[in-house]
Amino acid sequence: MKKTTIAAMAASAAAATAIVGGVVSPAFAGNTSCTAPYWYAWHRTCTTGTIGPNSQHKIWISVSACKGSPWRVWDTGTGVTIASGTGSLSSKAIGGLYGTYQAKLTEACWRDSIALAS
Numbered sequence: 001m002k003k004t005t006i007a008a009m010a011a012s013a014a015a016a017t018a019i020v021g022g023v024v025s026p027a028f029a030g031n032t033s034c035t036a037p038y039w040y041a042w043h044r045t046c047t048t049g050t051i052g053p054n055s056q057h058k059i060w061i062s063v064s065a066c067k068g069s070p071w072r073v074w075d076t077g078t079g080v081t082i083a084s085g086t087g088s089l090s091s092k093a094i095g096g097l098y099g100t101y102q103a104k105l106t107e108a109c110w111r112d113s114i115a116l117a118s
Helices: 003-017
Strands: 031-035 059-064 070-075 081-086 089-094 101-105 113-117
Touching (some): 081 089, 101 113
Antiparallel strands (some): 059 113, 070 081
């Protein structure tokens, strides 16, 4: 097969997976996540990549973490924390955003994770 045919097939498959039962799934501008590693017994930490908000100026934060595991989300341009907490957070939307954002787990339990989506 030619490269162009493979690329066209991949694009068609991606478009098909966006439609489920005739309903178009919500489009996310992007997402990023990280999971705390197993091999560090202390100071387990992870930091997500950088993400911008969607066209409605929102991002969603999801955290799966031990009860006492601290996390935070901040504006990478200004350093201002826009959300923080300890333990799990099923999902929270934050609006009014115009910058780029990252999230970090500190002092995490093994397999704690944090995700940002826009």
